[in-house]
Amino acid sequence: MLTIDQATYDAIVAHAKRDHPVEACGMVAGPAGSDRAERFIEMVNAAGSPTFYEYDSTDLLELYKEMDDRDEEPVVVYHSxxxxxxxxxxxxxxxxxxxxxxxVLVSTREHGNNEGPVDFRSYRIVDGEVTEEEVSVVSTLTRSSS
Structure with a gap:
């Protein structure tokens, strides 16, 4: 199950709506091994395409270096x-x-960048196997004791 705070959920949806009809993309980083989606990172779709997304390779390399320096990993990889x-x-x-x-995938096909709901779904993808999972949106993430 993906547990995500309301502010991060809202930021992902806002990015998807704002970039429509181009696919939006980004990540939410968290402490390595924690499964805590804490730091929202909006990326630019270098392809500028309504049918696929591509991270700028330089931006992506910088992001991974930054996450490594902060002992973080990508907890959520999202696009629309x-x-x-x-x-x-x-x-x-x-x-x-x-x-x-x-x-995380957000579909903006129904309302585009106008007011209205989106379809927000989360999956685990391992070795080509896709498994949908429940999404729990909470007001704030609570710290779990280690």
């Missing part, structure tokens, strides 16, 4: 689908390289 349902495409599945990450 602008004309299809919030389900991983064949390309999304092939590109899923973080076995511990939650892959």
């Amino acid at each position: 689908h602008t004309a299809t349902e919030a389900y991983p495409s064949v390309t999304d599945i092939k590109l899923a390289s973080e076995p511990n990450a939650h892959y």
Whole structure:
């Protein structure tokens, strides 16, 4: 199950709506091994495409260096689908390289960048196997005792 705080959920949805009809993309980092989605990182879709996303390789390298320096890892990898349902495409599945990450898809096909609900779903993708998981949106993340 993905547990995400309301502010991060709202930020992901706002990014998806704002970038529509181009696919939005980004990550939420958290302490390595914690499964805590704490730091929202909006990325630019270097492809500028309504049908696929691509991180700028320089930006991505810098982000991974920063996460490494902060002892973080990608907890959520998100992007939007602008004309299809919030389900991983064949390309999304092939590109899923973080076995511990939650892959969030937001579909903006119904309302675009206008007011209205979106389809917000989360998946685990490991070795090409897609498993949908429940999403729990909480007011704030609580610290678990170690």
